[in-house]
Amino acid sequence: MTKTDVISKWITQNSRVLVLGCGSGEMIKELSALNRIAGSGIDIDEQKVCEAISGGLSVIQGDINTDLEDWPKKTFDFVIAHDIVQIMNKPDVTIRQMVGLGKKVIISFPNFAYCQIRFSILFSGRMPKTKLLPYEWYDTPNIHLFTIKDFKDFCIKESIFIHSQTFTGLGKKKIPAYLKPDFFAEFAYFLISDTKENAT
Amino acid sequence: MEIMKENIPEHHKLPDSAGIVKTRFYTFGQSPGELILESGEKIGPLTVAYETYGRLNDSGNNAILIFHALSGDAHAAGYNSPEDKKPGWWDMLIGPGKPFDTSKYFIICSNILGGCKGTTGPYSINPATGSPYGLSFPEITIKDMIKVQRKLIGHLGVEKLLCVAGGSMGGMLALQWLVDYPELSGAAILIATAPSHSAQEIAFNSIGRYSIISDLNWNCGNYYNGARPETGLSIARMIGHVTYISEEAMHKKFGRNISYKSGLDGANNNECLHARDFTKEFEVESYLKYQGESFIKRFDANSYLYITRAIDNFDITDGYENLADAMSRVKAKCFIISFTSDWLYPKEQSLKIVKALKINNVETVYTNFESPYGHDAFLIEDERFKKIIEGFLKSLH
Numbered sequence: 001m002t003k004t005d006v007i008s009k010w011i012t013q014n015s016r017v018l019v020l021g022c023g024s025g026e027m028i029k030e031l032s033a034l035n036r037i038a039g040s041g042i043d044i045d046e047q048k049v050c051e052a053i054s055g056g057l058s059v060i061q062g063d064i065n066t067d068l069e070d071w072p073k074k075t076f077d078f079v080i081a082h083d084i085v086q087i088m089n090k091p092d093v094t095i096r097q098m099v100g101l102g103k104k105v106i107i108s109f110p111n112f113a114y115c116q117i118r119f120s121i122l123f124s125g126r127m128p129k130t131k132l133l134p135y136e137w138y139d140t141p142n143i144h145l146f147t148i149k150d151f152k153d154f155c156i157k158e159s160i161f162i163h164s165q166t167f168t169g170l171g172k173k174k175i176p177a178y179l180k181p182d183f184f185a186e187f188a189y190f191l192i193s194d195t196k197e198n199a200t
Numbered sequence: 201m202e203i204m205k206e207n208i209p210e211h212h213k214l215p216d217s218a219g220i221v222k223t224r225f226y227t228f229g230q231s232p233g234e235l236i237l238e239s240g241e242k243i244g245p246l247t248v249a250y251e252t253y254g255r256l257n258d259s260g261n262n263a264i265l266i267f268h269a270l271s272g273d274a275h276a277a278g279y280n281s282p283e284d285k286k287p288g289w290w291d292m293l294i295g296p297g298k299p300f301d302t303s304k305y306f307i308i309c310s311n312i313l314g315g316c317k318g319t320t321g322p323y324s325i326n327p328a329t330g331s332p333y334g335l336s337f338p339e340i341t342i343k344d345m346i347k348v349q350r351k352l353i354g355h356l357g358v359e360k361l362l363c364v365a366g367g368s369m370g371g372m373l374a375l376q377w378l379v380d381y382p383e384l385s386g387a388a389i390l391i392a393t394a395p396s397h398s399a400q401e402i403a404f405n406s407i408g409r410y411s412i413i414s415d416l417n418w419n420c421g422n423y424y425n426g427a428r429p430e431t432g433l434s435i436a437r438m439i440g441h442v443t444y445i446s447e448e449a450m451h452k453k454f455g456r457n458i459s460y461k462s463g464l465d466g467a468n469n470n471e472c473l474h475a476r477d478f479t480k481e482f483e484v485e486s487y488l489k490y491q492g493e494s495f496i497k498r499f500d501a502n503s504y505l506y507i508t509r510a511i512d513n514f515d516i517t518d519g520y521e522n523l524a525d526a527m528s529r530v531k532a533k534c535f536i537i538s539f540t541s542d543w544l545y546p547k548e549q550s551l552k553i554v555k556a557l558k559i560n561n562v563e564t565v566y567t568n569f570e571s572p573y574g575h576d577a578f579l580i581e582d583e584r585f586k587k588i589i590e591g592f593l594k595s596l597h
Contacts (some may be wrong), residue, residue, distance in 0.1 A: 040563070046540075049567050054587040056595035058533075060554065061567045070558035 003082055004030045006166045006189045007106055011035045015077035018042065018102065020064045021084040025052035028059075037078075042067065065089040068097040080106045083132075083187075086142040092154070099160055099194045108189040113147035114169065115183050132186060148182040155192060164191040211279065217287070218253045218278030218295045218302055223318055225249055226355050235347065241338035245327070248352050249274045249318025250310035253294055254302035256357065263358040264300060264593075265349065265385075266290065266309040267366030267373035270440070270507055271499060273317035276309035277302075292581050299590035300365075308356060312373070313348045314340045314506040322502035323424065335421035340506055342369075342376050342514045349373075350381060360384055362596060364532075367391035367578035368545065369507070372514050375553070379516060382531040387596050389589065391537045391578045394549035395523050395556075396515035401544065404443050405508040408436030412501045421502050433501040434492025441491045446541035446574030454484040527556035535565040535592045539577040565592060 008031055011017065015037050019027050022041025025048075032039050040058040043049050052059040060067070064081075065088060079102030081094075086109055088094045098105045110132045111117075120128035127137040135142065146154075148167070155162055167178075167185030181188065212219050227247045229235045234244030251274045256263055266276055268289065277294035279287055290309075294300040300307050311319035314337070322337040329336070353361065364374040364385045371393025378388055394401070415432030417423055442450075459481055520526035534557055538550035547568045557564045569585065571577040577585070 046567060046570050050569070050584055050588050053535075053565055053567060054584075054591035056591045058563055058565050058595070059567075060558075060564060062554075070555050072559070072561055075561055 001166075001168055003027070003108065003189075004034065006168070007031065007080065007082070007108070008034045010104070010106060010164060010191045011037060011078055014038070016040075016075070017078045017080065018076045020068075020079065020081045020098070021087075022052065022057075022059060024048040025055055025057040025059060027080070027082060028052070028057055029055070064094060068094065068101060071101055073100050074103050076102045078102055078104050078106060082106070082108045083110065085109050086144050086146065088144060091144050091146075092158075095154075095160075096158065099158075099192065102193070104163070104191060104193045106189065106191055107151075108187065109146065109151070111148050111167075111169075111182065111185050111188050112145040113149065113182050114186045116186070118183075130186070148185065148188050151188070151190065155190075160192050160194060161196050162190055162192050165189065210282070211287070212282060212284075216295045216297045218291070220282065221251050221253065221275070221278040221280060221288075223249050223251050223274055223280065225318060226352055228351055228355070235344075235351075237338055237344045238341045239339045243320070243338055246313070246320045246348060247318070247324075248310050248313075248320075248348055249315075250308060250352055251275055251277075251288070252309075252356070253277050253300075253307040254305050256306040260357070260359055261362060262304060263306045263308060263353070263356075263361050264363045264365065265353060265361050265377075266294075266300070266307060267349075267364065267370035267377075268309060268312065269366070269368040269370045270511065271437075271495070272370070273315065274309050274311040274319075275317075277307070289579065292579075293586065293589060299586050299593060301590075301593075305362065305593075306358075308353065308358070310349055310352055312345045312507070314345070314503055314510065316500035316503040317498075319348075321500065322421065322506055323500045332424040334424065334502060337502070337506065339509075341510050342372050343380065345510070346373050346377050346380060349377075350384070353384075360386065363387040363389065363593065365389035365391070366393070368393060368575065369511050372511065372516075375516050376514075378532050378534070379526055379529045382529050385532050387533045387535070387592075389535045389537070389592065390550075390553065392539055392542050392545045392550075392575055393553075394545050395517065395526075395552055397512050398549070402512045404439060404544070405512050407439050409505055409508060411435040411439070412505060415501075418501060421505075423501075428496070429501045430496045433496050433499065433504060434489075436501075436504055437495035437499075438488040438492045441488060443544045444574060444576040446543065446572060448541060449573050450484060452572075454482065454487060457483040459483045459486045523552060523556040524559045527553070527562065528560045530557065530560065530562050533563040533565075533596070535588075537566070537578075537588070538568045539571045539573070539575070540568055541572050542575040542577065544575040 017037045017039045019041040022043050028039035042060045042062045044063050049059050049061040079098045085091050117128040166189040167181035169184050169186035229244030229246040234242040272289050275288040276290045277288040296303045311317040314321045316323050322333045326333045364377050366374045371390040374388050412432035415429035417427045418429035517526050536550050536554050538547035554566045573580050
């Protein structure tokens with residue numbers, strides 16, 4: 001299961017979508033191909049933004065830490081932050097902004113309580129390194145790592161409703177992790193919003 | 201900065217050239233149908249110099265209106281004659297297969313009201329007196345300039361534009377177009393521009409204006425039958441030119457190199473300078489002098505006064521509560537571009553527009569484009585720049 005497999009099944013046809021940290025627009029293109037969406041994105045990297053614009057995409061060069069506040073509430077049907085919450089300066093502030101901006105929000109992140117990470121730190125006594133988190137402690141952009149349980153706690157505290165969740169892990173094929181995801185899932189996807197409607 | 205292209209013989213026959221193009225003229229506003237300006241004054245008849253490239257398609261939905269900057273003209277692409285050494289000012293972007301693809305789009309560019317390249321301006325003959333307007337030419341604004349261009353596109357049979365585009369002052373015209381005629385364009389490309397001039401931008405323009413009016417030949421704008429205020433206009437161009445280039449680009453090009461070759465001439469033709477070191481000339485000095493001298497051959501000092509004044513007076517929020525309120529008029533998809541090395545129109549000015557568009561939920565594309573060239577970057581060959589323009593235009597259909 002790829003990220004696009006998971007995310008595209010939550011996105012409805014003809015919806016307006018904003019992808020945070022969209023880079024050169026790979027996800028916008030994939031989702032557009034599958035779901036006929038009006039996709040747009042925001043990214044800080046000029047080279048990647050220009051690539052996206054050259055490909056005909058609506059992308060704004062900007063900083064997701066500071067530049068989400070201008071749009072009116074519920075401008076987008078979906079706001080997506082894929083594998084990026086852990087590098088935000090203030091994830092709590094930005095997630096609150098996302099939930100205000102989007103009717104639905106999709107957040108995906110590497111689960112820091114994944115079994116491999118737990119064993120790595122337990123037995124090696126060093127900061128864990130995995131395929132998804134390959135950095136040294138001193139050069140990692142991941143300044144706010146967290147776990148599935150952390151995220152669920154956060155949602156409860158912030159009155160954010162979880163509508164759907166998908167966990168992947170176990171090997172190269174990224175088989176869905178149904179059993180004890182907080183232990184076996186390497187990566188987690190949440191569909192959330194600030195309204196109770198259709199929440200699980 | 202001028203686009204320096206080598207004069208390859210038969211350049212106009214290259215497959216991506218707009219070819220040989222003719223500047224055409226449209227005259228309207230004969231009495232009693234004169235154009236009423238923002239100031240309330242009337243002017244007419246008016247002549248507009250314009251060029252078009254490509255053809256308007258049967259559905260009439262492929263027209264793009266290009267606005268030139270302060271010293272530009274209607275000649276945006278191609279060559280006016282096979283002998284021309286240089287093509288139009290935006291030839292790098294306009295032609296068959298280029299971003300403004302003339303095999304797909306119908307491109308229109310006209311000289312602005314108050315200009316001196318074929319459109320009615322202070323140099324034109326005032327029909328009431330039979331002599332050039334000079335300072336009897338009425339005060340004009342950016343709004344007036346686009347009003348004239350609105351008439352022109354109607355004359356050309358265009359009901360709605362696919363896109364408007366322009367850099368610097370051209371961006372201001374495009375922005376004003378979106379506010380004044382929101383139904384008349386589906387998209388806009390606003391490059392290195394601002395919702396209004398800052399004090400610094402006004403300051404530089406004011407030095408240019410003082411330079412012209414202090415030239416004794418200016419004679420209250422009444423110089424068309426005698427010596428022209430060439431020194432004043434060339435100094436105005438020199439100061440302008442400094443602001444159009446980045447410190448990095450200028451230093452890279454000239455460094456501290458010294459050129460003695462041009463020696464003393466023109467305004468510096470004063471023997472007392474020989475006594476000391478003042479005959480020495482840095483290369484950057486020679487370059488600016490060259491820019492000034494070539495400018496006086498192609499530009500009118502009174503036009504420089506009227507146009508820079510219109511730019512300084514421009515404020516897109518006039519008549520609105522604030523910028524967001526003004527941008528609530530916009531119905532076009534907007535592409536805003538600033539340049540990293542542009543210190544005359546810094547990115548903060550573009551970002552103000554982006555913010556106001558976002559507040560109004562207008563589909564917006566923005567980049568602070570990485571370029572070493574400064575404000576003039578939109579006139580300089582750059583493959584990446586061409587690609588973003590091309591990508592945006594392709595997204596419109």
